[in-house]
Amino acid sequence: MHSILGCNHPTFALPWRTLLPYLVALHLLHLGSAQLNVVAPSLHVTAIVGQDVVLRCHLSPCKDAWSSDIRWIQHRSSGLVHHYQNGIDLEQMEEYKGRTELLRDGLSDGILDLRITAVRSTDSGSYICTVEDGDNYAEAVVDLEVSDPFSQxxxxxxxxxxxxxxxxxxxxxxxxxxxxxxxxxxxxxxxxxxxxxxxxxxx
Structure with missing residues (x-):
């Protein structure tokens, strides 16, 4: 046994063939821990025409999302319901203008909730919550069901x-x-x- 690190930190001088598997394992663990996941509730979100509704979505594990590219997309048309990037709200579909808000209070905790005000019956459907952070990308689907008791x-x-x-x-x-x-x-x-x-x- 002899020291190869200096500063009186003794260690074993392992051959590279023995050390290489350990380095590969550590690299894979690092990649796994850096993986981005988006989680959405499994149950349908329900609302009545005219109400405000919040579509919930969050990162897992918890991660600051302030600098992420966050998009809420209408699954039916693939149109942008809300687009947030680096603290700025960008362009969106005409029918949602002035009716959506990304709730920024939770961004530092990885919460990506979107509020839609005065929902319409045409808002019913699936919404895709996507997050892009560097080379990482993840998405989840939230289902919204809007009912109109006066349109039977x-x-x-x-x-x-x-x-x-x-x-x-x-x-x-x-x-x-x-x-x-x-x-x-x-x-x-x-x-x-x-x-x-x-x-x-x-x-």
Whole structure:
């Protein structure tokens, strides 16, 4: 045993053939630890038309994403819903302009959440969250389902039934009003006839 590092740090002088596998293993471990992963919730995100919704996504393991290239892409059209790079929001699809915001408070912790305001029924679908950092790239998919309780399909027979019921109710109300006025008129006539022809006085 002799020192090859100096500074009184003794070590074994291993031949290169023995040392090489260790160096390769260390290199592979380093590559594995530097791998970029994006994680998204497995459940659908649901919202009602007009609400604000947050699409969640984060890096794993946790890593500062301030200097990353982050894109949220509409899967259906492959259009850019939101594009962030080095602290700047870049161009996006016309239909999402003014309606999206990358929540930057979580970027230092690798959180890539995107808020969409006043969601529309056309916003339903899958969104791809992509992150590019140097030579590393990763993505995950988030599904959004937007419902509109006021846009249910109305069947023609339902419309016809509603019209018939409305007409019946209207006819009933008109009949009641007519009978009430008729009775009031009859009472008034009787009262006037009594005043005009009072009954004879008994002897």
């Amino acid at each position: 399909i109305v069947h023609p027979w339902k419309v016809a039934l509603a019209v018939v019921i409305t007409l019946l109710v209207a006819s009933f109300v008109v009949s009641i009003v007519f009978l009430h006025r008729k009775r009031a008129a009859q009472s008034r006539e009787l009262s006037e006839s009594f005043q005009a022809f009072p009954p004879p006085k008994s002897l």
